[in-house]
Amino acid sequence: MKVLIDENLPRKLAGHLRGHGCKTVAECGWAGRKNGELLSLAEPLFDVLLTLDKSVPYQQDVSSGSIAVLIVRARSNRIQDLLPCIPECLAALERIRPGEVIRVGDVRTS
Secondary structure, X not given: OEEEEOOOOOHHHHHHOOOOEEEEOOOOOOOOOOHHHHHHHHOOOOOEEEEOOOOHHHHOOOOOOOOEEEEXXXXXXXXXXXXXXXXXXXXXXXXXXXXXEXXXXXXXXX
């Protein structure tokens, strides 16, 4: 999968998503873009947007698009709080389909 890592997540996360091509929003030159514009820019180039932003599916209708959204629920965006979510992220990346929104991580921490 080609994964776009949202700017609310650390760049280091890419190294833990083995087997997937990852780029950050900043690497693409899209920092500061609103979710709708970001998804429009990402859709032709990426399969999945990985984010902490749980409001994306409420603000944007991704169901008819060709990009999926993977929302990580963690205590914070610090890498040590995100690492426990990596196995679940990797499993979700194997099954996620275009237009889907999948949430991973601990609901109680977000």
